[in-house]
Amino acid sequence: MEKSKLLRMDNMGIVVESLDNAISFFSELGLYLEGRAQIEGEWAGRVTGLGAQHVEIAMMVTPDGHSRLELSRFIDPAIIADHRNAPVNALGYLRAMFTVEDLDDVLRRLIGNHGAVLVGEVVQYENAYRLCYLRGVEGLLIGLAQPL
Template identity: 80%
Template sequence: MGLKRMDNVGIVVESLDAAIAFFHELGLKLEGRAMIEGEWAGRVTGLPDQRVEIAMLVTPDGHSRLELSRFLTPRVVADHRNAPVNALGYLRVMFTVDDIDATLDRLRGLGAQLVGEVVQYADAYRLCYIRGPEGLLIGLAEELKSGDPA
């Protein structure tokens, strides 16, 4: 098979600093920030003359990355942040956390809002969706040990 791994998920934001702070509080580590521009970048994305500031964050296990992008040029042309969960296209990023209640408490301090409620799926998970920075939809999952009453 030719596939080796999924390298990262990209999210376009208005405030790179606010998004970095939010995902850092969630537990991701900032690997670096950079400006992406030049002829080569436009050839990859199909957006000539682009100037994009990016930040790359990595999960604690080092296996997954989140690339946050703030477009300086060209301007943003669409906004999918507040699309409902049944909208076509990319929907959300899901993270597994140790304690969903403690995570929600920390993230609410940065403006996160619970979309519905925290629910339990069988004896396997507690799950919820939140709206994070700029209305981004983010899923949280807490793996349950067999016998957890949650």
């Protein structure tokens, strides 16, 4: 039997407490708000396995239009766990990596305007990239890479 072809990765989802703060942070990074909506109903709960649910989502898109980040704020049911401060060696840890043009400028804006915190330090990988991890809005872990 032939394997079905993967067409694309549609989006990555992250649950947040404040959509407004998350939208502001990821907009500062360079993503654009594609849309914002409330999702509820029996069909949504069947997909997630949560039953009846009410969620507000915001879809952020990268400037090239190829990648999306779905930010979700659960109204009902209530949040039951918090994994935002898990270290990078925790099972199932979550990190999104973004390629940027000017790492120093992006760091300056995210740290200065949004209180992001550098996790370790900015390092250079061979002659290919300058890289770092930082804790952004709500402690979310993101990676930044600047091609050299």
